[in-house]
Amino acid sequence: xxxxxPGSRSPTTAVPASVIIPxxxxxxxxxVPHYDATLVDLLEEVASVASQWIGVILLSADPALxxxxxxxxxxxxxxxxVAAPYDTPWIRDRAPIAVREEGGGIAWLLPRMVEAxxxxxxxxxxxxxxxxxxxxxxxxxxxxxxxxxxxxxxSTSRVLYENSVDERGLQTFAPALGxxxxxxxxxxxxxxxxxADVHVRFLSAxxxxxxxxxxxxxxxxxxxxxxxxxxxxxPDIRTIRIPxxxxxxxxxxxxxxxxxxxxxxLPTYALTTDDDLAEATDLLAKEGFSVHxxxxxxxxxxxxxxxxxxxxxx
Numbered sequence: 001x002x003x004x005x006p007g008s009r010s011p012t013t014a015v016p017a018s019v020i021i022p023x024x025x026x027x028x029x030x031x032v033p034h035y036d037a038t039l040v041d042l043l044e045e046v047a048s049v050a051s052q053w054i055g056v057i058l059l060s061a062d063p064a065l066x067x068x069x070x071x072x073x074x075x076x077x078x079x080x081x082v083a084a085p086y087d088t089p090w091i092r093d094r095a096p097i098a099v100r101e102e103g104g105g106i107a108w109l110l111p112r113m114v115e116a117x118x119x120x121x122x123x124x125x126x127x128x129x130x131x132x133x134x135x136x137x138x139x140x141x142x143x144x145x146x147x148x149x150x151x152x153x154x155s156t157s158r159v160l161y162e163n164s165v166d167e168r169g170l171q172t173f174a175p176a177l178g179x180x181x182x183x184x185x186x187x188x189x190x191x192x193x194x195x196a197d198v199h200v201r202f203l204s205a206x207x208x209x210x211x212x213x214x215x216x217x218x219x220x221x222x223x224x225x226x227x228x229x230x231x232x233x234x235p236d237i238r239t240i241r242i243p244x245x246x247x248x249x250x251x252x253x254x255x256x257x258x259x260x261x262x263x264x265x266l267p268t269y270a271l272t273t274d275d276d277l278a279e280a281t282d283l284l285a286k287e288g289f290s291v292h293x294x295x296x297x298x299x300x301x302x303x304x305x306x307x308x309x310x311x312x313x314x
Contacts, residue, residue, distance in 0.1 A: 017102035020147045020178035023202040026261045027311035033089040035061035051078045053260045084128050087118040093141040094121045095310035099178035106313045109136040137176045138163045143195040149205035151180030156187040158194035181233045190249045192302040198253045211253045212241035240283050243276035256304040267296035267304035
């Protein structure tokens with residue numbers, strides 16, 4: 001993986017010449033962690049399915065295991081293996097943010113992290129990148145920055161207290177990340193990740209999906225707030241509401257999907273009913289998206305398919 005490393009820029013309130021790459025952009029490749037652990041079956045299924053449509057980079061903690069897996073695949077030529085140590089499979093937390101620069105190149109901005117106890121994860125992308133990464137101006141996990149069209153960014157209010165700023169102060173950092181409008185919303189109560197990609201995703205320049213609980217007014221209000229704040233900036237954006245299930249701190253969010261063009265790898269959980277899956281599939285099909293559902297045994301861990309992978313743009 002390569003990144004361009006132009007000179008650093010100080011945060012400014014000017015409209016940025018560079019623009020963050022949106023959530024729905026088709027990546028050059030999908031990076032999937034691969035190691036012998038409890039989630040290996042899920043990670044291998046993600047890699048196998050994704051390889052039908054895109055190149056897959058296995059981030060391997062065990063190259064021999066990864067080579068054996070690739071040898072069993074129908075399309076082994078679509079895989080590459082990068083060996084590196086890491087602490088957890090939640091690689092999107094530490095993944096750099098992709099920004100398209102004025103000249104058309106891609107820059108990777110590496111956020112500063114605040115969580116302790118993950119030393120290999122903290123250095124992961126610096127270790128595997130062919131070029132130096134540009135430091136991002138603040139602390140934010142990449143899963144807590146959902147990018148929309150024309151430089152719209154969505155984050156939960158976690159980004160505010162992690163960086164000791166209010167929302168007005170947050171805007172001073174926006175241009176350095178290729179953002180024109182940065183919206184920070186309150187997350188679902190007790191949701192353990194505090195990441196925006198559990199709450200909302202953009203599917204195209206004109207379409208957004210929010211996680212929608214059919215009965216809980218507080219969770220519905222969170223989704224309505226996201227919808228209204230985005231529409232205040234882009235009134236033309238339509239919204240679809242994807243069924244959400246919850247028990248306590250366990251949120252079965254289907255929007256934590258992996259998008260590859262018009263194809264979605266959709267996580268399902270023990271809390272996901274057949275009716276919820278059918279409704280989500282039908283809503284997405286009406287918008288021209290095909291769904292491949294994958295059982296995700298991650299309810300007690302927080303996050304799912306999107307959080308377990310990283311998009312690579314070159």
